[in-house]
Amino acid sequence: MSAPARVAAGEAFDVRLALAGAPGDVAGYETDLRFDTGSAEFAGVQPRRGNSLAALDRGVVPLSARHADGVSLGLVTCSTSDCVRPRQGRRASGRAAGTVRLGRLSMLPTAEGQLELDFAGSLLVDVAGNTVRVAAPSGLTVKVGGSRRRLAAPERVVAPSPSSDGVAVPDLTLDGVVSHADVMEGALEWVRLRERNGGDCRGSSPGDVNRDGCVDVADLQLLTTDASEIAASGTSPNDRHGLAPMASLDAEGAGTTLTVDYGRDGSDVKPGDGVCKAASGLCTLRAAIEEANALTGPNTINFAIGTGGLKTITLKSQLPSLSDQSGPTTIDGYSQPGAAPNTDPVISNAKIMIQVVGGGENLFDALIITSPGNVLKGLSIYNSYVGVRIYGSAALGNVLKGNFIGTNAAGTYAAARVAGSSGIVNREAASDTRIGGTAPAQRNVISGNAYTGIHTYDAGTSDLVIQGNIIGLSPTGGQIGPNRGHGFDANAGVNGVVLGGTGPGERNVLSGNARGGVELSHGTGVTNNRIIGNYIGTDVTGNAITSYTGNGTHGIRLEDRVSYNTISENVFGGNVGSATKFDYVYHNTFKHNRVGIGVNGGVIPNTEYGLLLTRDAAWNTVGPGNIISNETAGVSLTSIAGTDFNTITQNSMYGNVGLGIDLAPLGAVNPNDPGDTDSGANEQLNFPELSEATTATVSGTACANCTVEVFKADS
Known part of the structure; x- marks a missing residue:
């Protein structure tokens, strides 16, 4: 384990993990990192970049689970380069030798002091899941800033050793074969235990x-090796390895139809016989999912509970994952008699008649998706740890539309307190997810969650499209208990997200969230994301604000090295803090936004700045086309020397309390200096002085290589 000895406060750093003198068949590892979570943040892990095992054509299944005292992380590998499609991958070549690089994790210190990083529970395994004996260091200390204050890692509680109670059972999905779906089930259990149990x-x-x-990498490596070897050999008695062809994934409403006619919870008597029947003799939602997973090809789950109307399904435990990789499953809540999708172009008048209630925000997920092409619509899912978790590199092209996530069918429920849970979690390379859509019927309401509305993270996660949703307000645009974290949060490697759009029905409303409307954070891998055309902190019209529409800390925040992201055509108003904050980020673009002014000219101020650039935010572009009005100041840059080389161009800034462009020290006009030799935010660039001008011509002298922008007033 290696890290820099000293970093500046607020400067991210990497910890590199490697195994010296590794045996040739080392295949997986895990460790638990504890640190003062009030003084530093875990900013993600890069399990594949520079990984020696991946270089040997061993496919990587990464693992990470954040908990109150830190983070658990690790990986297992399979015997081909493609764990999801083993027959299409290259067979692993060679053996590990010498020093094996296992990965790189990033930390972001938020306080000065002696930051202790305590590693324990380190385990390395071979391809069969057998323990590889190593001498592992217990941790290291990184000096942050100039303070000598000890930032101690939490003490560990010595736990009794686990004991054995039986023989191996690798078919976790109970479909008669060990496949990648079983690996995902094992990985989810690894995550679940560590998230809940510290x-x-x-x-x-x-x-x-x-x-x-104990659920550890020994179990997961055993699963991974079995699954990849069985698939690669072609000896499976039930060929369910790999993914269905992409052409077959667009199969909403196709295949076998299973109809839920019983509102209580209960398992299927005999999964795979084509009959959805619990012990009651009727079909439950749990039994229908179990049957759909066991059947090859696409399936549709409809509802006909009682004579129709609102029905509540109270879960005793997490529903089975949608894990069938042979064909997608559609769960259609609008099939329940009396249900109807939204028809309103602005709000949601959807009539949800199936609500799925979890066991509490600190207990279990409601539903997990690990396979491709599934569709969830017409459901209310609330009071669970995570409403819908989309997980793993096989979870491609899933669709969530027309649902209420975090609140009940009436749109009145909200979590009473903050918990570590979210409405929708999309992670570990789950990609091409569609949340919402351009048609009114596709609008989701994602509000009332105990933390973030939509949370997506991990390297390899990409190309989400999130459009047409209400995130933080009630279905009618009124007040509801907020998402108690951010509305949307993407970090640690997520790229290619489209949040909103300028076409009909594409915008989202991200308002009323307890923290930020949107946050992009943690690492240069968070790149090429586009936040476009949304209403952020306003009401659903984009022209007014109320006491509850503003987001609690900022409209949008970009933090910790994210780069090449675009924020454009959004409307910001009512946010507590700045409309947008660029914090230690590079090469991002902010253009064509309306800040503090509504779509029809309404006065909708944010509490602080239109755009604040701070802590080494550099090489960003502000403009063209932003209109910034009614703010404390238009664009403000703090005095940290690294906040530099930001281009501010072709914007309209007027009617603000302070300056349109304010270079620190903030709140006053900085005097020009001869030769412009001073330094500071944006090099303390001198402002232009006009001595004479007409509406037709301007003349004067500019410094070398300087661009002077002159604007003609509208009237």
Whole structure:
């Protein structure tokens, strides 16, 4: 384990993990990192970049789970370069030798002091899941800034050793074959236990494949090797390996139809027999999912509970994952008699008649998707740890539309307190997810969650399209208990997201969230994301604000090295803090936005600045075409020397309390200096002085290589 000895406050740094003198068949590892989470943030892990095992054509299944005292992380590998489609991958070549690079994790210190990083529970395994004995260091200390204050890692509680109670059972999905779907189930159990138990692996779980009382990389490596070897050999008695052809994924409403006619929870008597029947003799939602997973090809789950009307399904535990990789499953809540999708172009008048209620925001997820092409529509899902979790590199092209996530069918429920849960989580390379759409019927309402509305993270996660949703307000645009974190949060490697758009029905409303409307953070891999055409902090018309529409900290925040992202054509108003904040980020663009002024000219001020650039924000472009009005100041740059080389061009800034462009020290006009030799924010660039001008001509002398912009007033 290696890291820099000293960093500046607020400067991200990497910790590199490597194994010296590695045996040739090392295949996976895990460790638990504890640190003072009030003084530093875990900013993501790069499990593939520079990884020695991936260089040997071993496909990588990364693992990470954040908990109150830090983060657990690791990986397992398969015997071909493609764990999802083993037959299409290259067979692993060669053996590890010498020093094996395992990965790189990033940390962002938020306070000065001696930051302790305590590593424990380190485990390395070979391809069969057997323990590889190594001597692992217990941790290291990084000096942050000039303070000598100790930023101590939390103490660990010594736990009793787990005990064995049986033989290995690797078929976690109970579909008769060990495949990548089983690997994903095991990985989810690994994550679940550590998120709930503060990094502890112990607990009764089907993911404990080797039955030693602990879900760890030994179990997952055993699963991964079995799945890839069986698939690559072509000896599976039930060919469910790999993904269905992409052409077959657009199969909404196709295949076998299973109809839920019982509103209580219960498992299927015999999954795979084509009959959805629980012990009651009727079809439950849980039994329908189990049956759909066991059947090859696409499936549709409809509802006909009672004589129709609103029905509540209260879960006893997490529903089975949608794990069938042979064909997608559509769950259609609008098939319940009395239900109807939204028809309103601005709000949601959807009549949801199926609501799925979890066991509380600190217990279990409601539904997990690990396979491609599934569709969820017409459901209310609330009071669960995560409403919908989309997980893993096989989870491609899934669609969530016309749902209420975080609130009940009436749109009145909201979590009473902050928890570590979110409405929708999309991670570990789950890509091409569609949340919402351009038609009114596709609008989701994502509000009332105990933390973030939509949270997406991890390297390899890309190309989400999120359009037409209400995130933070009630279905009618009124007040509801907020998402108690951000409305939308993307970090640690997410790229290619489209949030909103300028076409009909594409904008989202991101208002009333307890923290920010949008946050992009943690790492240069968070890139090429576009936040376009949304209403952020306003009401659903984009022309007014109320006491509840503003987001609690900022409209949009870009933080910690994210780069080459675009924010354009949005309307900002009512946010507590700045409309947008660029914090230690590079090469991002902010253009054609309306800040503090509504779509029809309404006065909708944010509490602080239109745009604040701080902490080494550099090489960003502000403009063209922004209109910034009614703010404390238009564009403000703090005095940190690294906040530099930002281009501010072709904007209209008027009617602000302070300056249109304010270079620190903020709040006053900085005097020009001869030769412009001073330094500071944007080099303390001198402002132009006009001695004479007409509406037709301007003359004067500019400095070398300077551009002077002159604007003619409209009237």
